[in-house]
Amino acid sequence: MTLTNATFAIERLLNASPGRVFAAYSSLEAKSAWFKAPSDIETLDRDFDFRVGGKERFHARWPSGMTTDFDATYHDIVQDERIILVYDMFHNGAKLSVSLLSVELKSEGDRTRLIHTEQGCYLTGGDEAVRSREHGTTWHIDNLVALMEGREARAFA
Amino acid sequence: MANLDTVFHGLADPTRRAVITRLAGGPAAVSELAAPHKMALPSFLKHLKVLEEAGLVKSRKLGRVRTCALEIDAMAQVERWITDRKRFWEQQYDQLEAYLASTALEEKTDDSH
Numbered sequence: 434m435t436l437t438n439a440t441f442a443i444e445r446l447l448n449a450s451p452g453r454v455f456a457a458y459s460s461l462e463a464k465s466a467w468f469k470a471p472s473d474i475e476t477l478d479r480d481f482d483f484r485v486g487g488k489e490r491f492h493a494r495w496p497s498g499m500t501t502d503f504d505a506t507y508h509d510i511v512q513d514e515r516i517i518l519v520y521d522m523f524h525n526g527a528k529l530s531v532s533l534l535s536v537e538l539k540s541e542g543d544r545t546r547l548i549h550t551e552q553g554c555y556l557t558g559g560d561e562a563v564r565s566r567e568h569g570t571t572w573h574i575d576n577l578v579a580l581m582e583g584r585e586a587r588a589f590a
Numbered sequence: 591m592a593n594l595d596t597v598f599h600g601l602a603d604p605t606r607r608a609v610i611t612r613l614a615g616g617p618a619a620v621s622e623l624a625a626p627h628k629m630a631l632p633s634f635l636k637h638l639k640v641l642e643e644a645g646l647v648k649s650r651k652l653g654r655v656r657t658c659a660l661e662i663d664a665m666a667q668v669e670r671w672i673t674d675r676k677r678f679w680e681q682q683y684d685q686l687e688a689y690l691a692s693t694a695l696e697e698k699t700d701d702s703h
Contacts (some may be wrong), residue, residue: 439672443676443680445683445686445687447690448694449690449694453690453693454686454690457689457690463689467682467685467688467689468686530675532675547683549679551675551679553675
């Protein structure tokens with residue numbers, strides 16, 4: 434088992450006010466309209482308690498048979514401004530990561546810049562590691578070298 | 591423990607990248623790795639040490655020959671995990687944008703925000 438710490442960020446400029454973006458997070462009805470799997474999945478468990486200390490869970494089985502479990506606790510909520518949560522992610526019952534996720538909403542004219550920053554502890558070395566090894570190491574090395582040399586990385590497939 | 595910062599430091603040098611590229615083709619002896627590089631062996635060994643400390647390369651001694659191999663499974667897994675996570679959230683945010691567009695009309699009629 435290996436523990437690795439890593440951070441990544443995603444930014445989006447959304448065509449809506451911070452109030453509307455925040456509203457899309459704050460009720461189960463609104464959140465279910467967009468926070469969902471794109472394909473046919475079977476929902477095994479769904480909890481939604483949007484308040485500091487409240488929990489959100491989305492446990493589902495995919496057509497492939499794989500189960501994913503998103504298990505979150507809200508740590509900070511400021512209306513129209515930010516949401517901070519910590520979530521565990523499980524694949525087939527095995528814990529893959531523990532992440533601290535902040536979503537910041539910044540007004541830009543009549544739009545909203547959403548900044549998603551995720552700091553994760555990634556647990557590797559179980560079944561996932563075996564599957565990952567089948568991907569081979571060459572892709573990884575090629576891309577790291579490409580990135581360092583300012584070339585385009587190949588898509589991961 | 592693998593760490594992305596030490597990995598990027600490990601790769602932030604053309605000599606070390608050349609070693610990684612060579613090792614991606616299979617394990618090699620230190621002398622073989624050093625041969626293409628125009629530098630004294632101690633300097634080359636310092637580069638190898640950086641790669642070992644970054645967890646990218648593992649070396650072991652077989653008789654009188656020290657052989658190096660790539661040791662990046664953990665990093666490959668993390669890279670994959672981050673790629674998957676980012677893809678997941680990008681997809682969710684695409685859906686958020688579509689949802690906001692579909693409800694935009696409601697806001698115009700209800701200006702309470």
